Amino acid sequence: MSVPPLTELREAVWLANQTIVRAGLVTLAFGNASGVDRAAGLIVIKPSGVPYDELRPEDLVAVALDDGRVVAGELRPSSDTPTHLALYRRYREIGGVVHTHSTAAVAWAQAGRALPALGTTHADHFHGPVPVTRPMREPEVAGEYEAATGDVIVETLDGARLSAAEMPAILVAAHGPFTWGPDSGAAADNAIALETVAAMASQTIALEPGVGPIPDYLLERHFRRKHGPDAYYGQKRR
Amino acid sequence: MSVPPLTELREAVWLANQTIVRAGLVTLAFGNASGVDRAAGLIVIKPSGVPYDELRPEDLVAVALDDGRVVAGELRPSSDTPTHLALYRRYREIGGVVHTHSTAAVAWAQAGRALPALGTTHADHFHGPVPVTRPMREPEVAGEYEAATGDVIVETLDGARLSAAEMPAILVAAHGPFTWGPDSGAAADNAIALETVAAMASQTIALEPGVGPIPDYLLERHFRRKHGPDAYYGQKRR
Amino acid sequence: MSVPPLTELREAVWLANQTIVRAGLVTLAFGNASGVDRAAGLIVIKPSGVPYDELRPEDLVAVALDDGRVVAGELRPSSDTPTHLALYRRYREIGGVVHTHSTAAVAWAQAGRALPALGTTHADHFHGPVPVTRPMREPEVAGEYEAATGDVIVETLDGARLSAAEMPAILVAAHGPFTWGPDSGAAADNAIALETVAAMASQTIALEPGVGPIPDYLLERHFRRKHGPDAYYGQKRR
Amino acid sequence: MSVPPLTELREAVWLANQTIVRAGLVTLAFGNASGVDRAAGLIVIKPSGVPYDELRPEDLVAVALDDGRVVAGELRPSSDTPTHLALYRRYREIGGVVHTHSTAAVAWAQAGRALPALGTTHADHFHGPVPVTRPMREPEVAGEYEAATGDVIVETLDGARLSAAEMPAILVAAHGPFTWGPDSGAAADNAIALETVAAMASQTIALEPGVGPIPDYLLERHFRRKHGPDAYYGQKRR
Numbered sequence: 001m002s003v004p005p006l007t008e009l010r011e012a013v014w015l016a017n018q019t020i021v022r023a024g025l026v027t028l029a030f031g032n033a034s035g036v037d038r039a040a041g042l043i044v045i046k047p048s049g050v051p052y053d054e055l056r057p058e059d060l061v062a063v064a065l066d067d068g069r070v071v072a073g074e075l076r077p078s079s080d081t082p083t084h085l086a087l088y089r090r091y092r093e094i095g096g097v098v099h100t101h102s103t104a105a106v107a108w109a110q111a112g113r114a115l116p117a118l119g120t121t122h123a124d125h126f127h128g129p130v131p132v133t134r135p136m137r138e139p140e141v142a143g144e145y146e147a148a149t150g151d152v153i154v155e156t157l158d159g160a161r162l163s164a165a166e167m168p169a170i171l172v173a174a175h176g177p178f179t180w181g182p183d184s185g186a187a188a189d190n191a192i193a194l195e196t197v198a199a200m201a202s203q204t205i206a207l208e209p210g211v212g213p214i215p216d217y218l219l220e221r222h223f224r225r226k227h228g229p230d231a232y233y234g235q236k237r238r
Numbered sequence: 239m240s241v242p243p244l245t246e247l248r249e250a251v252w253l254a255n256q257t258i259v260r261a262g263l264v265t266l267a268f269g270n271a272s273g274v275d276r277a278a279g280l281i282v283i284k285p286s287g288v289p290y291d292e293l294r295p296e297d298l299v300a301v302a303l304d305d306g307r308v309v310a311g312e313l314r315p316s317s318d319t320p321t322h323l324a325l326y327r328r329y330r331e332i333g334g335v336v337h338t339h340s341t342a343a344v345a346w347a348q349a350g351r352a353l354p355a356l357g358t359t360h361a362d363h364f365h366g367p368v369p370v371t372r373p374m375r376e377p378e379v380a381g382e383y384e385a386a387t388g389d390v391i392v393e394t395l396d397g398a399r400l401s402a403a404e405m406p407a408i409l410v411a412a413h414g415p416f417t418w419g420p421d422s423g424a425a426a427d428n429a430i431a432l433e434t435v436a437a438m439a440s441q442t443i444a445l446e447p448g449v450g451p452i453p454d455y456l457l458e459r460h461f462r463r464k465h466g467p468d469a470y471y472g473q474k475r476r
Numbered sequence: 477m478s479v480p481p482l483t484e485l486r487e488a489v490w491l492a493n494q495t496i497v498r499a500g501l502v503t504l505a506f507g508n509a510s511g512v513d514r515a516a517g518l519i520v521i522k523p524s525g526v527p528y529d530e531l532r533p534e535d536l537v538a539v540a541l542d543d544g545r546v547v548a549g550e551l552r553p554s555s556d557t558p559t560h561l562a563l564y565r566r567y568r569e570i571g572g573v574v575h576t577h578s579t580a581a582v583a584w585a586q587a588g589r590a591l592p593a594l595g596t597t598h599a600d601h602f603h604g605p606v607p608v609t610r611p612m613r614e615p616e617v618a619g620e621y622e623a624a625t626g627d628v629i630v631e632t633l634d635g636a637r638l639s640a641a642e643m644p645a646i647l648v649a650a651h652g653p654f655t656w657g658p659d660s661g662a663a664a665d666n667a668i669a670l671e672t673v674a675a676m677a678s679q680t681i682a683l684e685p686g687v688g689p690i691p692d693y694l695l696e697r698h699f700r701r702k703h704g705p706d707a708y709y710g711q712k713r714r
Numbered sequence: 715m716s717v718p719p720l721t722e723l724r725e726a727v728w729l730a731n732q733t734i735v736r737a738g739l740v741t742l743a744f745g746n747a748s749g750v751d752r753a754a755g756l757i758v759i760k761p762s763g764v765p766y767d768e769l770r771p772e773d774l775v776a777v778a779l780d781d782g783r784v785v786a787g788e789l790r791p792s793s794d795t796p797t798h799l800a801l802y803r804r805y806r807e808i809g810g811v812v813h814t815h816s817t818a819a820v821a822w823a824q825a826g827r828a829l830p831a832l833g834t835t836h837a838d839h840f841h842g843p844v845p846v847t848r849p850m851r852e853p854e855v856a857g858e859y860e861a862a863t864g865d866v867i868v869e870t871l872d873g874a875r876l877s878a879a880e881m882p883a884i885l886v887a888a889h890g891p892f893t894w895g896p897d898s899g900a901a902a903d904n905a906i907a908l909e910t911v912a913a914m915a916s917q918t919i920a921l922e923p924g925v926g927p928i929p930d931y932l933l934e935r936h937f938r939r940k941h942g943p944d945a946y947y948g949q950k951r952r
Contacts, residue, residue, distance in 0.1 A: 118348045118412070119344060119347065119348040119412045119413060119414070120412060120413045120414070121268065121339045121344060121414070124268075189266055192265060192266055193265070193266060196265045196266075196339075196341065199341055200341050200344050200345055200348060201348075203341065203342060203345035203440060204344075204345045204348040204349050206345075206440065206444065207345060207346065207349040207351060207440060207443065208349035208350065208351065211348065211349055211350070214412045215373075215376070217376045217379050217380060218374065218379050218412060221379050221380065221383055225317060232317060233286055233287055233317050234286050234287030234314075235285065235286060235287055235288065235313055235314055
C-alpha cells in the first residue's frame, strides 16, 4: 500500500485532539481522536500515552483501515485503535471518532444508564437517548478487548436501530463515551456536547428525580433544525 | 428603511457575546446576545452557528424590529432571532437580550421548576422566583417555533404580573434561560447572575430539601438596594 | 482628622480584592475586602459596584472607623461598609475583613446550616463548626440593615463564645460568608479556605448523610499546628 | 553524611509540586510532593507553608531518610515530612510521594469510605478499591502525629495485603489522599487520577446509589494494560 501525504489529515486530527483538551474533557493522557482517509484506506490516530502538550501533528500514527497495521509514524498507535477501526468499518458515513473519559459522561457510563433526552441542548445533537452498552463479558475482555468494544458499540446501535448520523455517541458501560461525526472536528464537538448534556442531566435529575424525556415533537424539531435536509441552523448560502 | 451606522451597537453586542463566553456560560456555539436601536427600528444579533472565537463585530447581523428581515450583514442571523424580537416588541424598556444554555440554569429549566429566591444574591437581581414557562405544545413547536417561544415567555410573565424590569430572566421549560436588561451588557450580566444563583439554589436544596424562599422584606431590601429610585448600590454622584 | 498616606494599606487591600477574584470566589462585582489602620482610625475598602478588572489601588475608599464617614477617595464605599465597621469595632485583633458570595459557602448560608468540621482541612483554619446567624428580622432589614448585619454576626459569635481568632468566618443566613484575619490578605485566605471546606462538606454529606464531626483531639491538633504559640506549620526561625 | 548535588532531584520534585497546582488539586498552600535519592539516603520535599507561586527548586528541603534531620536547604520542611518518610522506609520501590487536599478525594476521606472501582478509569491506575484508613486514635494524634499517619497508612495497606505498586494511593480518614509512584512525577499523576476517579465515583453514586464495582476480569485487564510485564499502553520499543 502506498501512503499518500498525510499532512492535512494529521493537522485536522491533531486539532481535534487539542479541542478536547481545551474543552476540559481530558485528564492526564486519557482519550484520543482519529480521522479517516477512505480513498487511501487508512486512519490517523493519536499515539498511545503521549502527553497532549507534547503532541505534534507528525506524531500521529497512520493505521490501515482493513487490518490495523501501522503504515506511517514512529510511535505506537492508541491502544483503543481497534475500537476506532470497528466504527469506521461499520459506518461508512463517519470521518472522525473521539474517545474521552470526561467526568459527567463517564458517570452515566459507570451507572450503566442511557442518557435521556431531557432538553433541547441534547436534542440539538442526539436524536434520542444516548445508549449505554451492555456490560462486556469475560471472554470479550480477556480476548481482543478493544476490537470487542467496537463490536459491542455496533451491537448496541443496531439493537436500537440507530444510524451513526442520528446517534453520534455512545456510552460504553463502566468505561466511557465514544463519539463520531463527518470528520474528527465534528466528533470532538459531539464529545463536548455529550459531556455538557450529561452534566445537565445529572443536575436535572438531582432536582427532579422523576423527570421524563422531552416529547418527540420537540426532539424532532431541534434535531432537524441542525441536521439533515431541512436544517436551518448555522451558515448556508442565503 | 435607511440603516444608520451600526458600529457602536455592534461593538456593544459583540462585547456582550464575549462576556457570556468569558463567564463560562457558553459551550460550542450555543447562545446569543442582541441589542436594539429603537430609533432605527432594528436589532443587532449574533449570526447563527458562528464560533465565538471567530466572531468579529462586523459579523453581527441587523434585523428589522417590525418584520424580522435582515437589513445589514452578510450572515444569517441567529435562529433564535424571532424570540428576541418578540421580547423587544412587548417590552419597550429593554435594550438587550441574551440566551444561553448555561448548565445550572438549564437544569432548572429541564426540571420544569421555577428558580426560588433562596438568598440575597438572587434578590440582588431578580424580584422573586425566576419563572419557568409551561411546556410548549406540538403546534407551537411545529409552526413558527422561535416566535412562539417568545410568546410563551410573554404569556408566563404576564400570568405572573411581572414587568421586564422586575424580572429580567426566564427559564423556557426543557430549553434554557433568556435574560434581558437596559442594554446587551446588562442582559449578559443577568445571564451570569442567573447561572450563579441557579447553581447556589441546586446546592442549597441538596443540603436542605425543604428550604423555603427568603421573606419578602429581605427580597425587597436587596432588590431595591440595586434597582429603582432608592438604589444605593454602585456609583452615583455623591 | 488628618489622613495619613494610604498607599501601603490600599495596595494590600487591593491585592486582597484581586486574590478573591483569582481564586474564583467572585461573580460580577459581588464581594469586597477591607483593611484597617487602627492608629489612623480608618479602614480602606472596595468602592461599591466597581468591576474588579477596572479597580485600581487609588480607587479604594478610606472610611472613618468611628462614624463611617468617607475620609479619602472619590468613590462611594461598598454598601457593606457598616458590616465591616461593626466587626473592626468589636474585634480589636482583626486587621482585615472579606465578604464574598462564593457558591458553596452561600449554599450553606442559604440552607441555614452551620458548616460542620468534617476534616482536617477545616480544622487547619476554623476552630469548630463555622456558625450560621439566625435569620435577620424585619426591623433589622428595614432599618440600618448593613450595620445590623454586623451586630447579628457579633451576637452569633458571642452566643457561641467564640473569639475572632478562633473562628475567622461566619455564614450570614440567606446571604453568605464574611471572613477576617490579622490583615486583609489573611482574611482573603480564610475566604478561600471557607469556600473549599464548604464544597468538601457538601460532597461528603452527599456520600454519607449521617457523617459526624471529627473528634476534638483531631480538631485541636490541626488548629494548633497552624495557630497560637505551639504552631509548627509554615516558616519561622529554626 | 555528605550531601550529593541535588539539582536534578530538586527540579523533578519542584515540577511535581507545580503539576498538582496546574491540575487544580491545590488550594492555598495545601499539599506537598517529595522524591527520594536512595543512594544518598535522603528525600527532597516542599518547605512548609510556602506559596506555590513563590516556590523555587532551590527552596526544596533535603531530609535524611533514616532520622529525618534536615541535611540541605534554608527552610523548614513540610510538616507532613514524617508521613512521607514512613512511606519511603516501608516501600523500597517507591521514588515519590504526593499529598493533597483535593476536593473530591477529601470528600471520600471525610465520609470514611474506600473509593470503589466503578470503571476503567479507576482500573487503569488502582488495582481495586482505594482503601481508607481507620480513624486515628487520640494518642496517635497527640503524639508524633505525622509519623503515626504514615504508620496507619502502612497498617491499612498491610491489612488489605496490598503492595505499593498495586495500590499507589490511600485516603487517610477525615484528612485526605496520599499517593506515590516510581518517582515524584508518577506520584503527582496518581494524585490527579485519584481526584478524577473520586469525582466520577461521587457522580456515579448520585445517579445510581446501589452500583457495584466492576468485575475482576475488567479490573485486571485495565490495570495490566498499563502496569507490569504485559503492559501494552504507552510508548515502548516496537
